[in-house]
Amino acid sequence: MKPMSQRGEANARCSNHGHPYYVAGKAMGVVDTASALEQAVSALNSLDPLPDLTVITGDLVESGEVEEYDYLCTLLAPLRMPVLTIPGNHDAREPMREAFVADGYLPRRRFLNYVIEDHALRIVALDTLVPGEPGGALCQERLLWVDRMLAATPDRPTLLLMHHPPFVTGVGRMDQHGLSGRAAFAEIILRHSQIERILCGHLHRAIESRFAGTIAGTAPSTAHQLVLDFRPEAPLRFALEPPGYQLHYWREGMSLVTHTAAIGDWAGPYRFRKETPIN
Numbered sequence: 542m543k544p545m546s547q548r549g550e551a552n553a554r555c556s557n558h559g560h561p562y563y564v565a566g567k568a569m570g571v572v573d574t575a576s577a578l579e580q581a582v583s584a585l586n587s588l589d590p591l592p593d594l595t596v597i598t599g600d601l602v603e604s605g606e607v608e609e610y611d612y613l614c615t616l617l618a619p620l621r622m623p624v625l626t627i628p629g630n631h632d633a634r635e636p637m638r639e640a641f642v643a644d645g646y647l648p649r650r651r652f653l654n655y656v657i658e659d660h661a662l663r664i665v666a667l668d669t670l671v672p673g674e675p676g677g678a679l680c681q682e683r684l685l686w687v688d689r690m691l692a693a694t695p696d697r698p699t700l701l702l703m704h705h706p707p708f709v710t711g712v713g714r715m716d717q718h719g720l721s722g723r724a725a726f727a728e729i730i731l732r733h734s735q736i737e738r739i740l741c742g743h744l745h746r747a748i749e750s751r752f753a754g755t756i757a758g759t760a761p762s763t764a765h766q767l768v769l770d771f772r773p774e775a776p777l778r779f780a781l782e783p784p785g786y787q788l789h790y791w792r793e794g795m796s797l798v799t800h801t802a803a804i805g806d807w808a809g810p811y812r813f814r815k816e817t818p819i820n
């Protein structure tokens with residue numbers, strides 16, 4: 542897959558729960574999230590052409606500690622493209638703000654909302670964090686902010702980033718810790734037809750849904766994935782299914798196309814026909 546225009550955004554989204562640092566070495570005693578993130582960085586760096594940008598839709602770290610963000614920055618440093626981050630429920634605003642201060646895109650105070658105008662696709666990032674809560678919220682202040690930002694540039698195709706998805710996933714335990722303020726948010730989104738995609742995190746799986754006239758989706762995790770289980774009483778569990786990321790491809794005149802890719806060393810490539818070149 543190659544961008545057909547230099548202005549085309551081939552945005553890789555290095556997915557959500559990086560959880561790159563954990564005191565005991567492995568998250569939940571099982572997952573080496575730091576190694577997983579290193580492999581994700583390596584996978585993104587090996588893409589040709591290189592994506593214009595990586596967005597990480599939270600959670601960035603496990604407990605919101607300064608040391609965790611320091612370690613995360615070390616792990617992300619080899620990425621050969623700019624990185625944008627938004628907070629998830631495991632993040633803490635002030636240490637996160639401090640960790641990325643040199644990159645200049647996070648506001649100095651209050652919510653970690655921001656707009657990026659530098660790319661062919663405009664990016665509007667929305668902070669859904671409620672400190673100490675697994676679920677997210679869009680309060681009146683944040684709803685007014687996103688409405689104002691979207692109204693300011695109605696003709697530019699836009700990516701909206703937020704950690705908590707604004708739709709019900711069917712995974713009961715995760716939906717219990719969903720997003721409050723969803724109905725009012727949907728009313729706002731319906732008024733802004735330029736939104737190509739709402740990119741979310743939180744679920745540790747690739748999930749898509751139609752939402753308020755656009756498409757909203759969650760990215761897979763770069764580490765462990767949520768077990769797919771629709772029983773209402775199913776406990777929350779994870780499995781070491783292949784980690785992944787999403788690559789969003791856009792060029793003028795076409796709608797955004799999202800590819801979900803697995804990270805890892807897989808057998809192949811093989812030829813469909815023997816006369817086909819292997820590379």
Ligand SMILES: [Fe+2]
Binds near residue numbers: 629630
């Ligand atoms: Fe989360």
